[in-house]
Amino acid sequence: MTDATAAVPAARKVPAWAEGPISVVFALVVSILGGALIILMVGENPVNVFGTLLRGAFGTPERVAGSLLQATPIITCGVAACIALRAGLFNIGVEGQLYVGAFAAAWIGFGFQLPPVLHAVVGLAAGMVAGALWISIPAIMRARYNANEVVSTILMNYVAVLLTSYLTIVVFKRPGGWSETEPVAATAHLMRLIDGSRVNIGLLIGLVAAVGLHLFLTRSSAGYSVSAMGSNPKFAEYGGVRVKRNIVLVLLASGAVGGLAGGVETLGVHHRFMEGFAPGFGFDGVIAALLANGHPLGVVVVALFFGALRAGSLLMEVETSARREIITVIPAFLILCVSAQFLFRRRGGVSGERRWRF
Amino acid sequence: MTARKLLSGLIATAGTLALSTGLVAAEDEVRVAAISGYFSQGFGISIMQGLEQAQADLGIDLTIVDTGNRALDYEEQFNNLAQGSYDLIFVMGWELVDALSKTAEANPDTRFIFIDGVLEGDTMTYIDFLEEEGSYMVGALAGLLAQEGVAPFANGPELGFVGGRDIPVIRNFLMGMQQGVADNAPDVRVVDVFAGTFDDPAKGSELAMALFGQGIGTIYQAAGPTGEGVLQAAAAAGAFAVGVDIDQCPSAPGAMLGSMLKRADIAVYDVIEGHVTGTAPVVPGTVQVGVASGGVELKICEDILDQIPQDILDQVEAIREGIVSGEIAVALND
Numbered sequence: 001m002t003d004a005t006a007a008v009p010a011a012r013k014v015p016a017w018a019e020g021p022i023s024v025v026f027a028l029v030v031s032i033l034g035g036a037l038i039i040l041m042v043g044e045n046p047v048n049v050f051g052t053l054l055r056g057a058f059g060t061p062e063r064v065a066g067s068l069l070q071a072t073p074i075i076t077c078g079v080a081a082c083i084a085l086r087a088g089l090f091n092i093g094v095e096g097q098l099y100v101g102a103f104a105a106a107w108i109g110f111g112f113q114l115p116p117v118l119h120a121v122v123g124l125a126a127g128m129v130a131g132a133l134w135i136s137i138p139a140i141m142r143a144r145y146n147a148n149e150v151v152s153t154i155l156m157n158y159v160a161v162l163l164t165s166y167l168t169i170v171v172f173k174r175p176g177g178w179s180e181t182e183p184v185a186a187t188a189h190l191m192r193l194i195d196g197s198r199v200n201i202g203l204l205i206g207l208v209a210a211v212g213l214h215l216f217l218t219r220s221s222a223g224y225s226v227s228a229m230g231s232n233p234k235f236a237e238y239g240g241v242r243v244k245r246n247i248v249l250v251l252l253a254s255g256a257v258g259g260l261a262g263g264v265e266t267l268g269v270h271h272r273f274m275e276g277f278a279p280g281f282g283f284d285g286v287i288a289a290l291l292a293n294g295h296p297l298g299v300v301v302v303a304l305f306f307g308a309l310r311a312g313s314l315l316m317e318v319e320t321s322a323r324r325e326i327i328t329v330i331p332a333f334l335i336l337c338v339s340a341q342f343l344f345r346r347r348g349g350v351s352g353e354r355r356w357r358f
Numbered sequence: 359m360t361a362r363k364l365l366s367g368l369i370a371t372a373g374t375l376a377l378s379t380g381l382v383a384a385e386d387e388v389r390v391a392a393i394s395g396y397f398s399q400g401f402g403i404s405i406m407q408g409l410e411q412a413q414a415d416l417g418i419d420l421t422i423v424d425t426g427n428r429a430l431d432y433e434e435q436f437n438n439l440a441q442g443s444y445d446l447i448f449v450m451g452w453e454l455v456d457a458l459s460k461t462a463e464a465n466p467d468t469r470f471i472f473i474d475g476v477l478e479g480d481t482m483t484y485i486d487f488l489e490e491e492g493s494y495m496v497g498a499l500a501g502l503l504a505q506e507g508v509a510p511f512a513n514g515p516e517l518g519f520v521g522g523r524d525i526p527v528i529r530n531f532l533m534g535m536q537q538g539v540a541d542n543a544p545d546v547r548v549v550d551v552f553a554g555t556f557d558d559p560a561k562g563s564e565l566a567m568a569l570f571g572q573g574i575g576t577i578y579q580a581a582g583p584t585g586e587g588v589l590q591a592a593a594a595a596g597a598f599a600v601g602v603d604i605d606q607c608p609s610a611p612g613a614m615l616g617s618m619l620k621r622a623d624i625a626v627y628d629v630i631e632g633h634v635t636g637t638a639p640v641v642p643g644t645v646q647v648g649v650a651s652g653g654v655e656l657k658i659c660e661d662i663l664d665q666i667p668q669d670i671l672d673q674v675e676a677i678r679e680g681i682v683s684g685e686i687a688v689a690l691n692d
Contacts, residue, residue: 062437170554270430318438324423
């Protein structure tokens with residue numbers, strides 16, 4: 001806490017590595033005690049409830065697969081948010097990019113006939129293009145007119161959800177049935193990894209994206225210029241980084257990965273587009289990126305934690321008498337405690353014109 | 359009271375019988391679960407009432423699962439339930455059909471009871487409300503009032519219909535209403551609109567205002583919370599609305615003509631009771647609930663009842679009897 005440079009990974013001293021895990025454990029203990037208090041207030045046995053949470057997340061191989069399934073979109077959305085975050089930009093519009101990406105991928109899936117593999121690849125590419133197009137307006141407005149991208153990307157979320165609803169209900173609705181499109185052709189399905197589970201190669205795509213981003217940021221000069229831009233845009237510009245061009249490119253890349261997350265959901269999990277099918281995954285991704293302090297590999301860890309919490313709470317609802325309202329509070333409380341601890345640790349030594357530090 | 363004693367006696371006997379013959383485990387409570395995203399809304403509230411009544415009267419073990427709104431969760435939620443050794447699992451909501459079908463197929467011995475529709479799987483049980491019958495009565499009542507120009511309900515030869523999403527079950531409401539109007543008030547026309555959502559009261563209100571603005575006197579809504587906006591719009595416009603699923607007369611007193619009740623509470627309770635007492639164990643197939651069984655009915659709001667001419671009330675009652683006896687057949691042309 002007293003070490004002001006602790007927040008910069010490159011300058012981190014060896015003892016600082018131990019500081020992290022210890023404070024995470026401390027935060028978990030506090031949150032479990034607090035959660036137990038909430039559970040006692042609704043008249044349930046905390047040991048039983050937390051036991052069910054753990055069993056729901058890790059109890060059987062199927063449940064572990066369920067946790068991975070829940071984590072998949074959060075990983076990819078988190079990577080999308082990370083890309084922008086590292087350049088000192090906020091893409092709060094991952095949610096919207098996920099929706100348009102999901103719809104575009106589904107459209108390729110049900111609207112066209114292509115050979116296997118190629119069909120899925122084209123579908124995911126369409127999702128990425130849609131996500132990039134969706135963020136292009138906020139990106140250009142940010143680069144050219146310095147319009148706040150936080151506001152514009154948030155607003156684009158609403159447009160994306162409503163536009164895809166409109167397209168689903170009015171233009172592409174499957175005759176009869178719920179507000180959803182025709183099913184995606186089998187040639188466009190993403191390969192599943194485990195029998196009897198919907199976990200698919202989308203998980204690997206997310207992991208590759210996270211590792212790829214990590215390598216890009218740490219091993220390439222282009223990656224360095226992006227990080228430099230995030231640390232101090234004026235200095236970066238002075239040093240020869242074309243900041244305006246980079247703002248557009250970084251946001252487009254961020255949006256494309258957001259769209260990819262959506263494509264993975266429709267081609268890998270649902271095999272069709274349903275109106276309003278995934279509320280909140282984009283925001284979960286943004287939270288994961290913030291908690292991980294913009295570190296792509298940290299995003300994977302946080303996303304796995306979120307996924308396990310979600311999968312576990314699904315079983316809690318069936319096996320304990322706690323109602324959904326309470327069950328939603330407990331994971332939220334865990335996340336709050338863990339994130340509060342992260343934010344405390346990051347305080348101190350804020351300097352210069354950085355909008356966000358790493 | 360005696361009925362309840364008799365009932366508990368029956369359960370006890372059934373329990374000991376089962377125990378002595380070794381048919382079931384020591385657990386003699388019937389375990390019931392219900393899963394939906396709508397337990398806090400109109401029709402879902404009605405289901406909850408039936409479940410809670412059954413819990414109080416029949417001593418069942420009850421688990422409620424709220425699906426939330428993430429499509430990703432549904433399959434795991436159904437799998438969790440299927441592994442939970444429940445005797446009966448009630449399911450409500452069309453968005454769950456896909457996940458339900460998969461789980462039901464993988465667990466053919468689990469008794470899933472889908473409320474409000476008939477699906478393809480033949481291992482499931484379906485409670486099918488004949489909402490078209492009740493809607494026929496709505497069409498007949500509102501149509502007669504409009505045709506005969508009864509103030510304050512009538513305002514020209516048109517009636518309105520506001521649906522939620524354009525899905526088959528909501529189409530059933532509209533078709534029933536249209537038929538009731540066509541058979542009984544041939545000069546009256548039904549103008550229908552769909553909000554595209556069940557969760558947007560503001561949109562419901564907006565659509566209703568537009569219809570009232572066109573000179574429509576009464577609107578029938580089948581749109582869940584979106585329909586709440588229709589009721590509020592009726593009050594604001596000094597016009598009339600017909601509610602749906604539950605008794606919505608108190609929602610906008612003075613601006614409500616009636617409510618088309620789908621008594622999910624009665625239907626759910628009857629199914630559980632039949633299973634618990636053993637008089638009608640739940641088997642795969644369709645349980646139809648219509649005007650005849652009391653599961654569907656038109657309730658005319660009491661505060662405006664005296665403003666409706668007696669001859670129209672008599673005609674509506676005759677129509678009800680006609681539906682019960684089968685003389686009037688409400689058909690769905692889909």
